[in-house]
Amino acid sequence: MSAPVVIIGASHGGVQVAASLRQLGFEEEIILFSAENVLPYHRPPLSKAYLAGEKDLDQILLKGPAFYEDHRVDLRLADPVEAIDLAAGRVRARSGEQAFSKLVIATGSRPRLLKAPGHDLRGIFTLRTLSDVHALKEAMAEAQDIVIVGGGFIGLEFASTAAKLGKTVTVIEAREKLLMRSLPATVGDFIRAYHAAHNVRFHFNAHFAEFEGESGRLRAIRLADGTRIPADMALVGIGGEAELTLAAPLGLKLAAGGIEVDEFGRTSIGNVYALGDVAAAPNLLASEPMRLESVQNAVDQAKAIAAHILGQPAPAPVTPWFWTDQYDLKVQMAGLSRPDAVQTLRGDPDANAFSVIETIDGKLVAVFSVNRAADHMAARRLIAEGAFLDLSLAADAGVPLMKAVKSS
Structure with missing residues (x-):
């Protein structure tokens, strides 16, 4: 039996690596180190529903306690990793040393x-x-x-x-x-x-x-x-900055304030991966590696890492997307804004429901929606497909965004 896959950081991405490995048929040991003493949880509700008392801890857990037992994930709570020895293939945690065959760095970011x-x-x-x-x-x-x-x-x-x-x-x-x-x-x-x-x-x-x-x-x-x-x-x-305390001494290639990785989450050292806020990765819509601090980004990168560990093709690249909830507003973003983009307003801000569409030479590159979830979902698909829009139709909020695509 080989040494286990070790994941540092019980974040969205860290937990997803473990879950995806098991979903894809990985049978070896998985160890997930967490510095915190509670089960891994969703972070987005912290500033909203959890802070306001509208949700309790059980409602924001990423997985219930049975998940880790049923999927044979050795979750080590309140056991922060203190150092990484790549030459020896070991990490030193509070509880002692642990060998690894593959190492996943999911240490996230820290507030500036x-x-x-x-x-x-x-x-x-x-x-x-x-x-x-x-x-x-x-x-x-x-x-x-x-x-x-x-x-x-x-x-x-x-x-x-x-x-x-x-x-x-x-x-x-x-x-x-x-x-x-x-x-x-x-x-x-x-x-x-x-x-x-x-x-x-x-x-x-x-x-x-x-x-x-x-x-x-x-x-x-x-x-x-x-x-x-x-x-x-x-x-x-x-703002935040990548948590590089553990990674800094390793000699990994860095970019955009984080650890540079490829489309599979691989760092410049073969058996070491990184994901989420700490990783600077290729992006469908950018020419250079970039750090994206979003749940979606971490989860997608985690799935790619799990696939690569198992020798399977990585999932297809997806459109970056984000969201924020404020009062009764759901603001959703798909794609990446470009300073040279043409902006088209769709809907009525006075009605608290509208989208701003960004295109370049008619090609959809980003959509920013307020209380228009259907626009957001359509945008994620259309941007990934490289769709071109008829802007006169796209500006009509009564026309589904999918119907505003120019026929080839």
Whole structure:
């Protein structure tokens, strides 16, 4: 019997590698190391339904406890891997050393920290793990004035949750609009207005200066222009960076801030794979390897890794897609935005249901949808197929997007 497949990180991708290996007929041992002491869970609900108390832990688990036993996955909770010895083919975890035949690095990303004056005051948080959410919930119970540093998806999801709980919420954003790198201005402006209608306040082009405190606890945020914003607590949501602590000493080839991998998830060292937030991979719609921080991306890469380990063809590349839930809005994104794309509005923002279609020379490259799930599902298929659209039909929200495809 060969040494087991070892997976570092019980994330969406890490769990999916184990599940896919078993689905494809892998019979050897699988060991899944987790730094956390709870069963692996979905992360997207953390800033929304779980934080708001609308779902409990059992409802956000990736798999129930029986899955790991039934599928012979040795899940080692509260057992972080501390070092990797590639020459010896072993990892050193808190519990001891473990040999491997194949190694999968699924360490994800970590929140980018804001090392400003006062950053060590009590009442300043990031949001990544279940323990982060528990700390946030405890602080929110006593807080009224909440400041969010960073107008990205995590910050805005948290803002919507806090606003629904009746808190006074202020978002500080360094750029002039929301989500400029992720969404067309039409969608970003719509989201800003929707938050404003729920009494969320914004400061744009805002340069952060310091956290102000009293007796070791946060009391306010000060901006570079002297603006002082009262704050009982603050969430810092200024993006994430690949968690490379274990990988950095290994000599793996890096790209785009992560570990470079091919379409099978292989790194530059033969029996080592990487996936998810930590991996920079080829993309159907990009010319260079890129990191995509999304559940879909991690799951798709996990399936490709499992197939390769078993010597089977990798699944066909799929369209990148993402989503965010804020209030009663479901914002869904398919494809990757291009600065040279033509934008076509489909539907009515005033009705809180519309899509922005992006095409280049008529070819569909991205669709950004608000409460139009059918558009999103059609877009994922059409982008993968390289479809060309009749934009006059695509602009008519009454015409199914699939019917707007130009015949060849």
